[in-house]
Each structure stands twice: as C-alpha cells, then as structure tokens.
Amino acid sequence: xxxxxxxxxxxxxxxxxxxxxxxxxxxxxxxxxxxxxxxxxxxxxxxxxxxxxxxxxxxxxxxxxxxxxxxxxxxxxxxxxxxxxxxxxxxxxxxxxxxxxxxxxxxxxxxxxxxxxxxxxxxxxxxxxxxxxxxxxxxxxxxxxxxxxxxxxxxxxxxxxxxxxxxxxxxxxxxxxxxxxxxxxxxxxxxxxxxxxxxxxxxxxxxxxxxxxxxxxxxxxxxxxxxxxxxxxxxxxxxxxxxxxxxxxxxxxxxxxxxxxxxxxxxxxxxxxxxxxxxxxxxxxxxxxxxxxxxxxxxxxxxxxxxxxxxxxxxxxxxxxxxxxxxxxxxxxxxxxxxxxxxxxxxxxxxxxxxxxxxxxxxxxxxxxxxxxxxxxxxxxxxxxxxxxxxxxxxxxxxxxxxxxxxxxxxxxxxxxxxxxxxxxxxxxxxxxxxxxxxxxxxxxxxxxxxxxxxxxxxxxxxxxxxxxxxxxxxxxxxxxxxxxxxxxxxxxxxxxxx
Numbered sequence: 001x002x003x004x005x006x007x008x009x010x011x012x013x014x015x016x017x018x019x020x021x022x023x024x025x026x027x028x029x030x031x032x033x034x035x036x037x038x039x040x041x042x043x044x045x046x047x048x049x050x051x052x053x054x055x056x057x058x059x060x061x062x063x064x065x066x067x068x069x070x071x072x073x074x075x076x077x078x079x080x081x082x083x084x085x086x087x088x089x090x091x092x093x094x095x096x097x098x099x100x101x102x103x104x105x106x107x108x109x110x111x112x113x114x115x116x117x118x119x120x121x122x123x124x125x126x127x128x129x130x131x132x133x134x135x136x137x138x139x140x141x142x143x144x145x146x147x148x149x150x151x152x153x154x155x156x157x158x159x160x161x162x163x164x165x166x167x168x169x170x171x172x173x174x175x176x177x178x179x180x181x182x183x184x185x186x187x188x189x190x191x192x193x194x195x196x197x198x199x200x201x202x203x204x205x206x207x208x209x210x211x212x213x214x215x216x217x218x219x220x221x222x223x224x225x226x227x228x229x230x231x232x233x234x235x236x237x238x239x240x241x242x243x244x245x246x247x248x249x250x251x252x253x254x255x256x257x258x259x260x261x262x263x264x265x266x267x268x269x270x271x272x273x274x275x276x277x278x279x280x281x282x283x284x285x286x287x288x289x290x291x292x293x294x295x296x297x298x299x300x301x302x303x304x305x306x307x308x309x310x311x312x313x314x315x316x317x318x319x320x321x322x323x324x325x326x327x328x329x330x331x332x333x334x335x336x337x338x339x340x341x342x343x344x345x346x347x348x349x350x351x352x353x354x355x356x357x358x359x360x361x362x363x364x365x366x367x368x369x370x371x372x373x374x375x376x377x378x379x380x381x382x383x384x385x386x387x388x389x390x391x392x393x394x395x396x397x398x399x400x401x402x403x404x405x406x407x408x409x410x411x412x413x414x415x416x417x418x419x420x421x422x423x424x425x426x427x428x429x430x431x432x433x434x435x436x437x438x439x440x441x442x443x444x445x446x447x448x449x450x451x452x453x454x455x456x457x458x459x460x461x462x463x464x465x466x467x468x469x470x471x472x473x474x475x476x477x478x479x480x481x482x483x484x485x486x487x488x489x490x491x492x493x494x495x496x497x498x499x
Contacts, residue, residue, distance in 0.1 A: 082120040157197035188454040192225035203246035206233035212254035218427035272409030278419035297402040298352035298361035299415040304373040316385035338433040342418035347396035358406035365399035
C-alpha cells in the first residue's frame, strides 16, 4: 500500500502592492542600519578629534562645584607674558601624580598653566623610586622635598611645593592636632612660586625673636609666596641687622625691646628698610621702649580693648573692622563683599607731633562708629563687655602706615594692633579680607615685588538653591522632554507596524 501523500497547497501569489511594501521595508531597514553605522562612526571620530583637541588646547569644561580649576586673569596675563623658561620638576611618575587624591587636582590645574605658557613652562615627571639619583640634584633642599614634591626653579632660584602648599586646612576643636582639608589653593601656590623664582632679587624678611614673639604660619607662607626668603633674627644675639634685610616683623612681643634694638631698627628704617609691628591685647600693656618708639612714628598704641556690640562674630572681642579711603587700599576696591575680622584689638592714636617734618602717617584700617573701648591693664578681667558710660566711643584706628621722608629711600612702619587677624584660620578663609589686606600692605611697602593673593577654592559644595524659573527649566529637561520623546517613539513604532 502506497503511503498517503498530502497534497501541497499552492502559495497564493504575492500581489504587486505587497512586493512594493516589502521592498520599502527592506529599504528602510537598510537605510536605518547604514544611518546607525554612520552615526556610530561619526561619534567615534568626533570623540577622537575632541580628545586630541582637549589634550592639545585644554578645552576641558570646569564643572566642579566651586570652579577649582578656573584661573584668574592675573595668572593668565603672567603666563602668557612669560619671557623666561621656568622648570617644574615633579617627583612622581605622571600616572601616579595624576591619579593621586591630592595631587590629581594639581595635575589638572598644571596642564592649564602649560597650555597658557607654552614652551615657557618645562614640566618633567621623575619617579624618585626608579630614579633615586635625581634627589641628589636638590641636596640643598633635602629637608623640604618628598615624593610628589613640585619643584619650581629658574636659574639659582627654587621653590618647593608639597601637598600642604596646595590645600588649606582647618583645625578641629574636638581633637587635638587633627585638621580637616577645607580648600584648594593650587593657583596661589603655582603662580606665587613662578613669580618668586623669576624675580631679579630675592629679598629677605626677618622675624624678630628674643621677646617671646609669635607669628602665624600662614603669614609666614604669605611672605614666602610674595617672593621673600623668611628667616629668624635675634638682635640681642646678632647685635646688627643683616645687609640683605628688606623687612623686619615684630609680632606679639611679650617682653620689651632694648634701647639698642630700637636704635638698630631706627637706622634700618631710615636706610630704606620696612618694619611691620603686630600688637594686641595678648601683649603686655607696658612695653615702654617699643611703644615710645612707635609713637615717634605717629602710632601711639593705647592700653585698651576695642569692642563693638553691633559688628562682631562669635565672641565680643572679635570685631569687624573696615578699610579707610587711603590710596594704599585702592587695590582692594573690588573686594567690597569681603569683611575684616580683627580680634582682640587695641586702639591707635594716629598723630605726629607738630615738630616732626620728616615722616607722614595715615590710617589704613579702623573700627566702626558703633565701636567703643575699655581701659586695659595687665591685671584686667572683664565680667562683661557691655558698653558703660566710662568707655570711649569709636571709631578707632587699628592699623597705620608711616613713611620716612627724610631721604629718597623712604622706609616705612606698619603698625597693626589686631595681631590675631593674621591667625591661620582667619588668613585662610577665602571670604575674609584679612590676607588680601596684609598682602596689599606688603605690596605697598615693597613695590618691586609681585605679591600674589588668590583666594582658596572651597572643597565643600554649596547646596543648590533654585528659583521658580530654574525649577521649571529643570522640570522641562528632566521630565517633559524625555516623556515627549518617549511618546513620539511609541507613536512612530505603531505607525510603522501598520505599513
């Protein structure tokens, strides 16, 4: 018996319309595939071109919360106008430096410097572990260099920058010796180092010792960044002021000067040197030799404490001062949004004796009209800082600048009776005018120096606060537009299925 054969049903002929639709569908698929391939190739090519341009011309966009890598116009002008080639040696491999949690930010910023300065910045990365002999080049700097050090040099001038130079810190009140990194000051460190090594001369600032003085490390760093070599000087031992001295600093002395020291300082000033004196309520009220000498320059320091119930922060003695309209302060006119914190200040009576004709004095900083002063002695203990009838009304001079006019050298004497204004935390705060003010004073006293003052960038992101318009735009971008695109895609899909 033959097996049963199932009869095949002949296929229905394809209509011309179906053939046309099939060809159209195949054409659309082909066009879509070709378009997708072309778009993918274009994206890859564009990515390669953009990466090359970014590496070559620094086309990166700084989207960090506080614009950490934004460079000020002063730095751009300095870099684009460089005439000498400055060497920057980094004691680390480039990969290690770029990937380091601290130095990585310096790496990004340094690349911006290189793009602006061109061949005037010669940057070399040397791994000290695989090239230990490189350290021998800097044997005279052995105490300051370490792995990761950024060594900026030109000729015989050298500056060594470590991680602590690129960041600001804030001491913790809870743990002794513990500090938190709060800001990035990479531009301040790099710009001031390049400026310092390219200065024709390196002036020396001497911090006077021998009277239990104290000076903040931030103030010392400010002098170093300005191009000074900072050294200590004890006149009771040395008996003379070195010939290379440009500036002398007396800060919060706890014992009086001798007459011999005052005579040496006087001769130094009249020979063109500059003196900076920082006093305050933490110094004794009785320093007869020092105060008598300052009075000769028109700065009579008073035995009092300046207070201001309306303008203070945290504690009553931490008053807010203001700049005068002196020409010396004109460089700070653009910083009107910043404030001066001047803790534990004494007042100054700024007035020269009528018989004195070889010097001038002007007030640079003063308290506000709401301030008042209380009499202060070495035994004074206040139960209250509240204003009383016996208190003297302000405003009071808190910082003065005297200039010697007896010859062409023109030495100057700066007196500030709010010494704690240069404490590390106040000098490091980018919102305060403390450091810019003192930097400007140094700049005025030493006009041949290029004093660099660039505020640190905070590392803490501020919360995003948006208004009604901004919130609506964000809603459009993050909600309505994506939903509209998604809906359009669904509509196109169902329309094409019917074809």
